[in-house]
Amino acid sequence: MNTKSKLLILSLFIVMVPYNNCGPVPGAKDSNSTTSNSTSSKPSTGNTTTSTLSAGETFFNNTVKPAFNAKCMSCHNEPRFGGNGPLTIYGYGPMKTMLSAGGTTSVNNNLINKVQNIITHTGGNFCLPSGIQISPCSEIVAWWQTEFKMGNAGFSGGIDSITATGDVTGSAIDAKNPTAQVSVFFYINGPVGTGTSLGSVLTSGTDHLFTFSVPTAFRDGKPHDLYAYGTAATTNNLLPGAPKTLVAYSQKAVGMTFYNASLLPQLQTKCKNCHQVSYSLHYFSLLKPTPFAGGTATNNELINKASGSVSHGGGNLCGTKNSSPCLEMQTWWAKEFGP
C-alpha cells in the first residue's frame, strides 16, 4: 500500500465522520456500549440513518456502487491487483462531481463519458456492446435522473397532478435551453409508438407550467397511463416521473339535469347561508373518494357532510342518509357513476 492510497482511505473516513455526526444516529450509543447492562433498552429504531440521505445518494449507494464493485475491482481496488485505478469511484461526493460536470444530460457528463472511454480511461469502455443500456452505464443514467430529477434528454419538471376530472398540470424545463418554453406531447395507454397520441401543449410563464385536459373518452373511471414528452415525442424525451396513472371521470348530462332539477333548489335553502352551491363544486365532493378508490353513493364527502356523519360546521341537514336532501344525493351519485 503506497502513501497516496493510505491517504485516500484516510480521507474517505474523514469525509464520513462529520456526516455521521450531523444527525442523531438512533441506537448507535446502545450498540457500542456492549459492557452496559442497562435494562432500559429502547425499542430499536432500526437503520434510520439511511433515511437522512438524499434520494440521489441512496441510489448511488444501493445501485451504482454495487455495479462498480462488480465490474471495476480489478483495477479500482485496494490492494491493487490489476491496475491502479483511484478509489474515488466508490465515493458519492467525487462521483457526483463528475456526474454534474462536462455536460447537462444523463448521457453526456464526465462520469458516463469516462466509463465509456469518450474521456480517455485506462480501463477503457465499460459499456459495451451497446452503450448506455449496459451496466454500469444504465445505472449511471438512472442515477443522473434520480439526482437531478430530469428525463433522459435533460428535461426537469413533469406531471405534477391530475384531478378526478382529468385536468393535468405540470411543468417542463429543458436544461440545455432553460429559458425556452417547451412543447409537451401526451400519449395515453402506452408510450409513443404504442400509445394513443393526445396532442401537445406549450408551457408558459417563468415556471414553464402547462395544463392539459384528458379527452372525455379516457375519463371513464378506469386507470390509464399518461406519458408526457418534452419538445418531441421520442422515448428519450420522456419527462421525469412519467408515465403517471390517472383515473378520471366526466360529468354526465343526466347527472347535471337531475342535480339542477332535484337537488339545487333544496341546497339553495339548506346550504346557501354558509356555502357556495353549484353542480361542479358538489361534483368534486361526490368524487371524494372516487368510485375507483372505493367511493359509493353513501360514503362520499357530500353526503357525509350533509348528514353530519363526519364533523361538519353545518351539522346534520338530512336526518338520515335516506332523507332529503341526502336521498337525492344518492340518486345523483347513481346517475353519475352508476351502471
Ligand code: HEC
Ligand atoms: C484496467 C484497469 C481499470 C479498470 C478495469 C477500470 N478502470 Fe477506471 N481507471 C483506471 C485508472 C488507471 C484510472 C486513473 C487514470 C485514468 O483516468 O484513466 C481510472 C480512472 C477512473 C475514473 C476517474 C476517477 C477520478 O476520480 O478521476 C473513473 C470515474 C473510472 N475510472 C471509472 C471506472 C469504472 C466505473 C470502472 C468499472 C466499470 C472502471 N473504471 C474500470 C483503470 C481502470
Ligand code: HEC
Ligand atoms: C351553518 C353553516 C353551514 C351550513 C348550513 C352547511 N354547511 Fe357545509 N360546511 C360548513 C363549514 C363551516 C364547513 C367547513 C368545515 C367543515 O368541514 O366542517 C363545511 C364543509 C362542508 C363540506 C366540505 C367541503 C367544503 O366546502 O369545505 C361539504 C361537502 C358541505 N359542507 C356540504 C354541505 C351541504 C350539502 C349543506 C347543505 C345541505 C351544508 N354543507 C350546509 C358550514 C355549513
